[in-house]
Amino acid sequence: MELNETNIYKALEQVMDPEIPVLNVLDLGMITAVEVAGEAVHVKMIPTFAACPAVELIRRNIRTVLEETLQTVVTVEIDREAHWTSNRMTDSAKEKLKNFGIAPPQISNGEAYSEILLQTPCAHCGSKNTYLRSPFGSTLCRAIHYCRDCGQVFEHFKPLE
Structure with missing residues (x-):
């Protein structure tokens, strides 16, 4: 699969919320940026709640799904500048x-x-x-x-x- 933003977002549709498994990270508005840097992908995300216990699991799932789907190195960073609101859903x-x-x-x-x-x-x-x-x-x-x-x-x- 070609390494581009379209395919990254398509793969992110497969990363489900572990607490509400019918929603993916895009449905929730958790992804604030994706960037292709050479042969690597960098994703910025925001948790739905500051104390959400699933944040690390979601980060790991994003990395795993993207690495397996796109055959590339992926880093996932918490975006400390953006603020999640339920209006992002x-x-x-x-x-x-x-x-x-x-x-x-x-x-x-x-x-x-x-x-x-x-x-x-x-x-x-x-x-x-x-x-x-x-x-x-x-x-x-x-x-x-x-x-x-x-x-x-x-x-x-x-x-x-």
Whole structure:
């Protein structure tokens, strides 16, 4: 496979988030830059949360997938100048989250964080008759909600600005 940006991004589609395996690093907006330098590739990425325990695993998976796919040396660096927000997620990522049973984050535009959490549509039936059970979910990036209409508990990917 030719070593170019198009093929790098195509390979990055195969690097899935270990905590939400229906999303890849591009869906999440984690990749801030790719660069071809001679016969090597340099990737810059940002974690979704500063304390995300999966960062090193994701870095290793990016390197492994790109090295195997493109047959080249790959370095992956945390981009310390960029800041991840949930607004970086693609529309496709939000649809994949919903189909996976996790309510996607709402667009964060400076609204009060607590107000956003209180207005979370159910990931199962779409009802807005929900309430926040816990701001802490199975991972740092999720909260737990309950739907009064369908009776389901569901997770919500927290909006982050």
